[in-house]
Amino acid sequence: MGKSFEALLPEHVAFIAKQHIFFVGSAPLSAEGHVNISPKGHDVLRILSANQVAYLDLTGSGNETSAHLAENGRITIMFMAIEGPPEIIRLYGKGHVVLSGSDEWEQLAPKFELLPGVRQIMVIDIHEVKSSCGFSVPFYTYEGERNTLQNWATKQGDEGLLAYWEKKNMTSMDGLPTPIGQKLSTENR
Template sequence: MGKLFDAMLPQHEAFIRQQHIFFVGSAPLSEEGHVSISPKGHDSLRILSASRVAYLDLTGSGNETSAHLEENGRITVMFCAFDGAPNILRLYGTGKVVLPDSPEWDTLYPLFTPLPGARQIMDIEVHMVQTSCGYSIPFMSYEGERDTLQRWAVQQGDDGLIEYRKEKNMKSIDGMPTTLSVLYK
């Protein structure tokens, strides 16, 4: 089961800051609904306190996490050591979606390096932290960030991104509305 903590300790925060990728898991309440696991890169996660993190979510082909947070708030963020000592760290919590037109955006967005295609911020209250061995995780070397999404977002421009989100990001693959459906009525 690993070790459980009520909040992030300083060594957990240090480990998180060293990672180049993290994974986000969420799911609808429906048994027929699909569990979503999404990799996130770039310098897009911020530790706000020992029990709160946020990440800048970029435009993508889906928006599952937003729909799941709208329905039930449940979210897990996982980090793996691909170099150095083996370790897996999970943050279990409840999250909410912060949109660009909200007062929270004005507080949170300045904490991030601006990235083309930013569509929302996931604000997560962490209620449990788990560490486990990670003995089976392979070593992998970090070569750098891909710039494909950023180049694509710049090519789309603001109007193109809005149209793309209206077409691809308003509902989950299970047909659940995402938070963007409020923004783009």
């Protein structure tokens, strides 16, 4: 049986710090819309307080979480032990997107190593932390990070990334606008 907490405890923070991957879940309000689950690697998550985390979002072929946060803010982040004792931690909250050029970006960006392909920062205000056993999660061995995205993004350069965002990241697969799409549309007017 899982346990529920109003905020991150020190043992949750220690567990999260050991994980090499986490998963982000979000969904649109529409019942016909797609629920999105996205894996995140690299050292991109920062715990800002017991009730707030942020992660550096890297360029991808979709931009679902961004669109969902802009529409309704609902988000869940899940961490699970693939090595060591079994455990799962879920962070339930409301999030928002932070784009480069904003005052909030200027405050948050120094907390991260800005990897090639950085697209935006997601900030999540946590209203519930839930732990559960993870007894059925199999063991895996961490071998290292993939540098494929970073190599691709470096090769694209700033102009190539911008063109990619304009082609692939303006709306969600359900047609919801993304904050980066709205920003790019405004700048191109």
